[in-house]
Amino acid sequence: MGKRILVTGGAGFLGSHLCERLLRAGNDVLCVDNYFTGSKDNVAACMDNPHFELMRHDVTFPLYVEVDEIYNLACPASPIHYQHDPVQTTKTSVHGAINMLGLAKRVRAKIFQASTSEVYGDPTVHPQVESYRGNVNPLGPRACYDEGKRCAETLFFDYWRQHKLRIKVARIFNTYGPRMHPNDGRVVSNFIVQALRGEDITIYGDGMQTRAFCYVDDLIEGWIRLMDHTADDFTGPVNLGNPVEMPVKHLAEKVLKLVNGKSKLIFQPLPVDDPMQRCPDITLAREKLGWEPKVALDEGLTKTIAYFDGLLKSNKAVSRV
Numbered sequence: 354m355g356k357r358i359l360v361t362g363g364a365g366f367l368g369s370h371l372c373e374r375l376l377r378a379g380n381d382v383l384c385v386d387n388y389f390t391g392s393k394d395n396v397a398a399c400m401d402n403p404h405f406e407l408m409r410h411d412v413t414f415p416l417y418v419e420v421d422e423i424y425n426l427a428c429p430a431s432p433i434h435y436q437h438d439p440v441q442t443t444k445t446s447v448h449g450a451i452n453m454l455g456l457a458k459r460v461r462a463k464i465f466q467a468s469t470s471e472v473y474g475d476p477t478v479h480p481q482v483e484s485y486r487g488n489v490n491p492l493g494p495r496a497c498y499d500e501g502k503r504c505a506e507t508l509f510f511d512y513w514r515q516h517k518l519r520i521k522v523a524r525i526f527n528t529y530g531p532r533m534h535p536n537d538g539r540v541v542s543n544f545i546v547q548a549l550r551g552e553d554i555t556i557y558g559d560g561m562q563t564r565a566f567c568y569v570d571d572l573i574e575g576w577i578r579l580m581d582h583t584a585d586d587f588t589g590p591v592n593l594g595n596p597v598e599m600p601v602k603h604l605a606e607k608v609l610k611l612v613n614g615k616s617k618l619i620f621q622p623l624p625v626d627d628p629m630q631r632c633p634d635i636t637l638a639r640e641k642l643g644w645e646p647k648v649a650l651d652e653g654l655t656k657t658i659a660y661f662d663g664l665l666k667s668n669k670a671v672s673r674v
C-alpha cells in the first residue's frame with residue numbers, strides 16, 4: 354500500500370528526482386517548497402499525477418499536515434545560493450528541522466534528514482568516516498550552511514533520544530545530474546554550461562582540490578534504502594556519495610572532452626574556507642544498505658550534458674540570483 358509522504362524542498366534538483374521515484378512506487382507525495390532555488394518546472398512531469406500535490410510554503414513556519422513519512426530536503430545547497438541570505442539559510446536548517454521534527458512527533462512519522470559532507474568542513478581525516486567530527490569554521494561564509502546542518506543533526510538525534518522519533522540521517526556528498534540549477538555556481542553545472550557555450554572554464558585555486566561526484570539516480574536509491582531500512586535503531590548518520598575522488602581540474606578536462614569543446618581553462622582565486630579534499634568512506638552504507646554507486650562519471654556526465662544542452666537551446670536558463 355502506498356504511503357503519504359511529505360518532501361520538503363521537493364521542487365529542487367534532488368527533491369524533484371525523489372518525488373518522481375516515490376510516485377513511481379505508488380505513494381502519495383506532498384511536495385512543499387518556497388521556490389527559492391527550486392521551480393515548478395522541475396516537477397512539471399509530476400503535475401498530472403493525481404497522487405502528487407504541490408504546496409508553496411516556507412519550512413521556517415509551522416506546517417500542519419497528516420503524513421506517514423517526511424523527507425526534509427528544504428535548504429539551498431550551492432555556496433552562491435546559501436550565502437545569498439545566510440541568516441535565512443541558518444533559519445531554514447534549524448527552524449525548518451524543528452518544525453518538521455515537531456510535525457513528525459505529532460503524527461509519529463518517520464523522518465529523513467538531507468545532511469551533508471559539509472558537516473566535516475575542511476577535513477583532516479581522509480576519506481571521511483561518519484565518526485569523524487569535522488573541522489568547520491563557525492565564523493566563515495560557509496558556516497550558515499555547515500553549522501545549520503550540524504545543528505539540524507543535533508536536533509534529529511535529540512528528538513530521537515527524547516521523543517523516540519524514527520530518524521534517518523544521510524550525509525550527502527557532491528551529487529550532480531539533470532535539473533541542477535544552471536546558474537548556481539556548482540562545479541559540475543558551471544563547467545558543463547561553460548563548455549557548451551564555449552566560454553572559459555573557471556577553475557578556482559590551482560584546481561588540485563578534490564571532490565567525488567555521485568550521479569543523482571545512485572543517490573536517490575541510497576536514500577530509499579536508508580528510509581526503508583526496517584531497523585529503527587539504524588538512524589545513521591550514513592555517508593552517501595561516490596568514492597571516486599578527483600581533482601577539480603581533472604573534472605574540467607573530462608567535461609571538455611565529452612562536450613568536444615574548445616574552452617580555455619582559466620584560474621581564479623579559491624573561495625574562503627573551500628575544502629581542499631573531500632571523499633566519502635562508504636563502508637557503512639555498503640554494509641547496512643547494500644548500497645554503492647553504479648553510474649560511472651562519464652555516463653552520468655553524458656546524461657547531464659544532454660540535459661543542459663537542451664536547456665540552453667530552449668533558452669530556459671534562469672538568471673543568477
Ligand code: NAD
Pocket residue numbers: 361362363364365366367368385386387388389390391392410411412413425426427428429430431445449467468469470524525526527528529534
Ligand atoms: P536545491 O537548491 O536544488 O533544492 C533545495 C530546495 O529547497 C529548493 O527547491 C528550494 O526552493 C527549497 N527551499 C529552500 N529554502 C526553503 C524553505 N525555507 N522552505 C521551503 N523550501 C525551501 O538543492 P539540492 O541539491 O536539490 O539539495 C537538496 C538537499 O540536499 C539540501 O538540503 C542540500 O543541503 C542537500 N545536499 C545536496 C547536495 C548536492 O550535492 N546536491 C550535497 C549535500 C547535501
Ligand code: UDP
Pocket residue numbers: 414415416417418451452453454455456457458459
Ligand atoms: N509543528 C509543526 N507542525 C506540527 C507540529 C508541530 O509545524 O504538526 C511545529 C511547532 O510550530 C513547534 C515545532 O514544530 O514549534 C516543534 O514542535 P514540538 O512539539 O517538538 O515542540 P513545542 O510545540 O513544544 O515547541
Ligand code: UDP
Pocket residue numbers: 431432527538539540541543544555556557558560562564601623624627628
Ligand atoms: N569550483 C571551481 N570552479 C567553479 C565552481 C567551483 O573550481 O566554477 C570548485 C570549488 O572551488 C570547489 C569545488 O569546485 O573546490 C566544488 O565546488 P561546488 O561549489 O560544486 O561544491 P562544494 O564546494 O560545496 O563541494
